[in-house]
Amino acid sequence: MAQIDPAERLLNLIIALTHARTRMTRAQIRESVAGYEPLPAGLSEEEAARRDAAFERMFERDKDDLRRMGIPLQTVVDPTHGDEIGYRIDPSNARMQAIDLTPAELAVVALAAEYWTDATVGQEARQALTKVASGSGPRPQVALPFAARSVASSEAILVLAEAIQHRQAVRFEYASANSGSVGVRTVEPWHLSMGGGAQYLTGLDRDRGQARTFRVSRILGAVRTIGPDGAYEVPDPLPVGGDRGQEPLKTARVALRPESGHALRERGTPAGTDDGWDVVDVEYRYGDALRDEVLALGGAARIVEPAELAAHVRDHARAALEVSRG
Amino acid sequence: MAERATDRVTRMLGIVSYLEANGATPFGELAAQFGVSVDQIRKDVLTLWVSGLPGYMPDDLIDFDPDLFDEDVARLREGHGVSQVRFSAREAVALIGALQSLIASGVAPAAAHSAMEKLRDALGVEGIETSRPAQIPGEVLGPLRQAILERHAVQLDYVDAKDNRTSRTVEPHRIVSIGGVAYLECWCRRAEGYRTLRIDRMGAVEMLDDDVATAPSDAVGFDLQTRFEATVVLAPGARWAIEDLPGVTLEAAGDDVVARFGVADAAFVAGRLLSVAPYVRSVEPQELREALAVQAHAVLAAQA
Numbered sequence: 320m321a322q323i324d325p326a327e328r329l330l331n332l333i334i335a336l337t338h339a340r341t342r343m344t345r346a347q348i349r350e351s352v353a354g355y356e357p358l359p360a361g362l363s364e365e366e367a368a369r370r371d372a373a374f375e376r377m378f379e380r381d382k383d384d385l386r387r388m389g390i391p392l393q394t395v396v397d398p399t400h401g402d403e404i405g406y407r408i409d410p411s412n413a414r415m416q417a418i419d420l421t422p423a424e425l426a427v428v429a430l431a432a433e434y435w436t437d438a439t440v441g442q443e444a445r446q447a448l449t450k451v452a453s454g455s456g457p458r459p460q461v462a463l464p465f466a467a468r469s470v471a472s473s474e475a476i477l478v479l480a481e482a483i484q485h486r487q488a489v490r491f492e493y494a495s496a497n498s499g500s501v502g503v504r505t506v507e508p509w510h511l512s513m514g515g516g517a518q519y520l521t522g523l524d525r526d527r528g529q530a531r532t533f534r535v536s537r538i539l540g541a542v543r544t545i546g547p548d549g550a551y552e553v554p555d556p557l558p559v560g561g562d563r564g565q566e567p568l569k570t571a572r573v574a575l576r577p578e579s580g581h582a583l584r585e586r587g588t589p590a591g592t593d594d595g596w597d598v599v600d601v602e603y604r605y606g607d608a609l610r611d612e613v614l615a616l617g618g619a620a621r622i623v624e625p626a627e628l629a630a631h632v633r634d635h636a637r638a639a640l641e642v643s644r645g
Numbered sequence: 646m647a648e649r650a651t652d653r654v655t656r657m658l659g660i661v662s663y664l665e666a667n668g669a670t671p672f673g674e675l676a677a678q679f680g681v682s683v684d685q686i687r688k689d690v691l692t693l694w695v696s697g698l699p700g701y702m703p704d705d706l707i708d709f710d711p712d713l714f715d716e717d718v719a720r721l722r723e724g725h726g727v728s729q730v731r732f733s734a735r736e737a738v739a740l741i742g743a744l745q746s747l748i749a750s751g752v753a754p755a756a757a758h759s760a761m762e763k764l765r766d767a768l769g770v771e772g773i774e775t776s777r778p779a780q781i782p783g784e785v786l787g788p789l790r791q792a793i794l795e796r797h798a799v800q801l802d803y804v805d806a807k808d809n810r811t812s813r814t815v816e817p818h819r820i821v822s823i824g825g826v827a828y829l830e831c832w833c834r835r836a837e838g839y840r841t842l843r844i845d846r847m848g849a850v851e852m853l854d855d856d857v858a859t860a861p862s863d864a865v866g867f868d869l870q871t872r873f874e875a876t877v878v879l880a881p882g883a884r885w886a887i888e889d890l891p892g893v894t895l896e897a898a899g900d901d902v903v904a905r906f907g908v909a910d911a912a913f914v915a916g917r918l919l920s921v922a923p924y925v926r927s928v929e930p931q932e933l934r935e936a937l938a939v940q941a942h943a944v945l946a947a948q949a
Contacts, residue, residue: 330693537885
């Protein structure tokens with residue numbers, strides 16, 4: 320059979336495996352699915368081995384592509400046919416659920432798909448948009464007076480989300496919040512928490528034998544998966560802090576200059592005024608995130624309590640003064 | 646970037662699903678729906694047409710109406726149960742993360758919230774959770790949105806990064822959410838230049854009668870020009886705070902990291918450096934050190 324486009328082969332593989340009554344073995348796939356080359360008779364042993372290896376490589380790549388597309392590939396062992404593994408796709412499990420988006424919702428999802436400045440994450444977001452668009456009515460071609468761009472984004476969240484789904488351990492370099500030092504962490508990932516600018520991973524730190532929360536932006540370089548799928552169970556409920564595996568919720572009292580710090584104001588509960596400052600109580604999980612938020616307001620906000628957080632803000636400002644003396 | 650096989654297959658499955666739900670559809674509508682050219686849609690339909698079940702006899706293949714095809718309209722006659730597939734974990738986190746950042750900036754259109762609700766249910770990916778967003782007050786956002794829509798100037802109170810309060814008249818063009826923070830892109834009449842103003846630093850906003858006379862700037866968000874080159878030396882553990890700055894280069898120097906980058910907005914970079922200040926060894930040039938000192942003094946004065 321003539322060489323065909325990889326996309327065409329992948330499409331035919333999906334159709335064949337979805338329609339397979341029980342399963343298809345590798346040999347059956349190679350024989351019958353358009354795009355794979357069946358082994359012709361009368362080849363030398365060497366040539367046959369070369370073609371076998373080429374088929375195996377191609378099939379492994381296609382399996383990776385199916386996984387990347389989100390298609391659950393079942394492996395089926397049929398005891399009456401020896402131990403050879405067969406494959407199938409369960410159509411009811413693979414099919415996308417209907418999403419009934421209004422035209423306005425579809426427009427804003429299309430805008431979100433362009434959010435990432437990172438090429439790899441952007442590609443995944445656009446592929447997600449393709450799926451959303453295939454289950455929705457016509458997409459309005461309107462220009463919204465609104466745009467969005469990410470500042471920080473990396474492939475790390477993709478690898479972590481996939482690893483959580485497959486229960487696969489990960490390894491990465493991490494910059495500690497407290498010491499400023501870098502170390503290698505091996506983690507069984509449980510949970511991703513997505514805030515506005517920051518994302519947090521919760522999981523079991525294998526070397527410490529304890530649950531830990533990591534700020535994704537402090538992961539340096541690539542996240543690599545290690546070991547097999549299904550390597551651990553995610554505890555239920557998660558042991559760290561609150562009910563969803565995050566740090567426990569705490570309350571800070573923050574003073575804000577009038578008409579500034581709207582984000583904090585809106586999240587918080589008013590707690591009076593103090594010498595011209597508005598005081599609000601703000602719930603937070605991650606002290607470093609609140610500290611950075613207060614620092615970024617450049618004097619338009621201060622921490623009233625806890626004292627520890629106020630001290631961190633001061634320490635950072637003093638350190639900045641020190642370094643700014645040159 | 647060349648299209649990946651998975652991108653194309655995902656779109657081809659989507660075309661079949663869309664046709665199943667919507668009936669005969671012009672290629673032009675499919676092209677708009679999936680964000681590709683009409684020519685690409687024609688190629689996709691042709692590929693689908695020769696694909697199908699093993700055996701690949703005429704009855705095994707996906708089939709389209711040939712007369713309508715000649716008129717650039719796709720009508721599915723036989724889809725063999727082909728349909729769009731569920732979201733992968735990677736896709737789900739990329740889309741939900743983006744939508745979450747829009748929402749977190751507090752300025753996303755109302756449809757973003759309802760879309761998020763629907764997508765969270767439909768994507769059904771475990772282990773990903775989103776937090777409750779901030780909201781910009783309606784008395785700021787309402788007049789801004791209306792003014793952009795009706796192309797009117799606005800009068801607003803603004804507290805800048807140095808805590809100076811000013812009253813400005815600006816011509817609003819667009820709201821942008823950058824890394825979860827909301828900005829207004831506008832023409833500032835007082836400064837006679839394009840400005841990107843943080844919406845959470847705005848006080849009262851009032852729509853004026855006079856019209857917007859300027860065209861929007863082409864660049865999104867940081868349309869400010871690079872004003873000088875900076876060199877910052879920091880401990881490796883602090884690298885995260887600056888490694889995503891535009892055009893940054895990093896190199897190791899002993900146990901430290903040397904970062905070089907162009908600075909457009911010194912106050913913005915100073916804010917970043919503040920968050921890792923204990924691990925910053927040196928900052929060049931003087932102009933950036935001054936911006937850092939100004940912010941640090943302001944923080945210390947407040948946090949006495």
